[in-house]
Amino acid sequence: MRPKTAEKIGFSALFLGTCLVIVPVVIVLVVIVKKGAGAVSWEFLSAAPLDGMRAGGIFPAILGTLILVSGAVSIALPIGVLAAVYLNEYASAGRLTRIIRLAIINLAGVPSVVYGLFGLGLFVGFLGFGVSIIAGCCTLAIMELPVIITASREALNSVPQSFREVSLSLGASRWQTIRNVVLPNALPGIMTGTILSVARVAGETAPILFTVAAFYLPHLPKSIFDQTMALPYHLYIISTQIPGMPRDLTFGTALVLVTMVFLMNLAAIFVRIYFRRKKLW
Amino acid sequence: MPTSRKLREFCIEKTIVLCGMAAVVFVILIFVFLLREGVSLFWQVPLSEFLAGTHWYPISEPPRFGILPLILGSLIVTAGAACLAVPVGVMSALYIAEVAPSGTRDVMKAGIEMLAAIPSVVIGFIGMVTLVPFVKTLFGLPTGLTALSGAIMLGFMAMPTIVSIAEDAIAAVPVEYKHGALALGATRWQTLYRVVLPAAAPGILAAIMLGIGRVIGETMAVMMITGNSAVIPRSLLTPVRTMTATIAAEMGETVKGSPHYQALFAIGIVLFAITFVVNLVADVFMHKIRR
Numbered sequence: 001m002r003p004k005t006a007e008k009i010g011f012s013a014l015f016l017g018t019c020l021v022i023v024p025v026v027i028v029l030v031v032i033v034k035k036g037a038g039a040v041s042w043e044f045l046s047a048a049p050l051d052g053m054r055a056g057g058i059f060p061a062i063l064g065t066l067i068l069v070s071g072a073v074s075i076a077l078p079i080g081v082l083a084a085v086y087l088n089e090y091a092s093a094g095r096l097t098r099i100i101r102l103a104i105i106n107l108a109g110v111p112s113v114v115y116g117l118f119g120l121g122l123f124v125g126f127l128g129f130g131v132s133i134i135a136g137c138c139t140l141a142i143m144e145l146p147v148i149i150t151a152s153r154e155a156l157n158s159v160p161q162s163f164r165e166v167s168l169s170l171g172a173s174r175w176q177t178i179r180n181v182v183l184p185n186a187l188p189g190i191m192t193g194t195i196l197s198v199a200r201v202a203g204e205t206a207p208i209l210f211t212v213a214a215f216y217l218p219h220l221p222k223s224i225f226d227q228t229m230a231l232p233y234h235l236y237i238i239s240t241q242i243p244g245m246p247r248d249l250t251f252g253t254a255l256v257l258v259t260m261v262f263l264m265n266l267a268a269i270f271v272r273i274y275f276r277r278k279k280l281w
Numbered sequence: 282m283p284t285s286r287k288l289r290e291f292c293i294e295k296t297i298v299l300c301g302m303a304a305v306v307f308v309i310l311i312f313v314f315l316l317r318e319g320v321s322l323f324w325q326v327p328l329s330e331f332l333a334g335t336h337w338y339p340i341s342e343p344p345r346f347g348i349l350p351l352i353l354g355s356l357i358v359t360a361g362a363a364c365l366a367v368p369v370g371v372m373s374a375l376y377i378a379e380v381a382p383s384g385t386r387d388v389m390k391a392g393i394e395m396l397a398a399i400p401s402v403v404i405g406f407i408g409m410v411t412l413v414p415f416v417k418t419l420f421g422l423p424t425g426l427t428a429l430s431g432a433i434m435l436g437f438m439a440m441p442t443i444v445s446i447a448e449d450a451i452a453a454v455p456v457e458y459k460h461g462a463l464a465l466g467a468t469r470w471q472t473l474y475r476v477v478l479p480a481a482a483p484g485i486l487a488a489i490m491l492g493i494g495r496v497i498g499e500t501m502a503v504m505m506i507t508g509n510s511a512v513i514p515r516s517l518l519t520p521v522r523t524m525t526a527t528i529a530a531e532m533g534e535t536v537k538g539s540p541h542y543q544a545l546f547a548i549g550i551v552l553f554a555i556t557f558v559v560n561l562v563a564d565v566f567m568h569k570i571r572r
Binding site for chain 1: 301
């Protein structure tokens with residue numbers, strides 16, 4: 001075979017392989033939008049489920065997911081950013097840093113259902129939070145940590161060394177330099193990573209199964225020690241546990257969940273583009 | 282007040298060091314708590330019987346806690362998913378990194394990031410309504426909830442991981458290698474599979490490991506479409522149950538501290554150990570490419 005022919009065949013095969021990834025994604029999204037759009041209305045978004053989930057809306061589930069992700073991120077963000085500051089600004093390359101790096105990689109690889117078990121053992125049981133919003137937030141926060149640490153560390157690392165040198169030479173202390181010079185310049189990268197981590201945990205079901213999720217709650221949660229409904233868990237329930245569930249409501253719920261996650265991803269992309277334009281160096 | 286400022290900075294820096302250790306602390310805590318809740322099972326059921334026992338009857342009298350069917354269930358679904366995701370994923374990574382024109386590349390990368398962003402419960406639901414009936418009619422089966430359906434859906438879920446990490450590895454191959462090959466008269470295709478592919482191999486292996494790690498740990502989609510029958514799988518076309526799905530499906534019915542509850546935590550220990558090793562191996566490969 002002539003090399004040029006081989007090249008054509010090879011490249012075509014690679015192209016087909018790529019299509020095999022992209023086309024199903026498009027199909028899945030089109031199916032969700034097409035079948036779900038009819039069910040989504042203001043009432044669907046703002047009302048509580050009725051008739052054993054078979055009618056009404058999904059507002060408690062949406063609200064629950066928003067509470068869970070905002071709680072989780074407010075726990076994970078400070079810890080994650082400070083951890084990244086430690087790794088990038090304080091730690092020297094050595095055995096300890098390598099162990100921390102390995103721990104982060106492992107934390108990112110722990111199966112989500114194992115996080116659920118951990119949350120059940122530590123927060124629900126050992127610390128006595130019970131099945132509650134606070135237990136779910138803590139569990140999700142630990143899942144967010146590796147993403148936030150990795151992204152923040154990269155962002156800190158991309159701040160030029162000369163910025164620090166100038167600040168230090170003007171008599172600022174190490175912490176003042178970090179707070180007033182390094183962190184503000186790393187902010188876009190940190191924000192992008194954080195939003196992406198939020199988008200990821202917003203769709204997680206397994207970690208909240210045993211730590212917070214309620215099958216059905218007739219009222220909205222009143223305190224952080226209440227259970228709550230959550231969008232991904234609600235979708236799981238109505239697609240597997242409810243006989244005679246109208247399919248369009250299930251598709252509508254899937255559409256709302258996917259839209260939420262995609263909007264967060266879009267927000268991350270916009271943050272990145274916006275700050276890249278404003279970047280001074 | 283220089284002393285109070287010094288004191289404050291001292292406290293802040295100590296907090297930073299403490300947070301720096303957070304990842305290590307949490308990995309240890311996860312392990313400790315899985316052990317704490319799960320290890321007492323092994324006073325009643327020996328480890329060998331737990332791992333090699335062929336019967337998972339957690340609520341019969343007496344209960345039997347053999348997780349071999351669950352391990353094999355995870356294995357068959359993972360192997361099936363890998364057969365799909367590895368070739369297709371590596372091909373896409375090669376195409377996106379080396380062949381695609383830059384406009385197409387951005388569209389494809391966006392598509393793959395979208396796939397990564399779809400929550401697993403949504404993938405599970407879509408699989409239930411599209412793929413499962415399709416598999417059922419295609420093979421004339423009593424149910425489409427089979428290992429095959431699970432493997433296909435999980436294959437897709439592993440692809441974003443494989444594609445993006447493999448693509449990074451391919452893009453990291455020094456451009457001099459390519460220039461050298463092209464200057465010697467090799468075509469782009471020859472350069473790609475004789476020079477770039479071997480040079481990026483460790484990174485691609487790492488990508489595959491991480492993709493497989495994701496598949497083993499995947500819970501919701503697999504629980505919704507593999508049929509959940511805890512018997513030793515004989516073919517891809519029978520329902521199976523994975524370790525992750527067992528934990529997720531049964532934990533709600535257990536009593537805290539009961540042998541069943543402990544057994545589910547013990548499965549968690551097995552899963553934790555597997556993903557730990559997978560990630561460690563992937564990291565070794567990653568280090569190889571950096572040198």
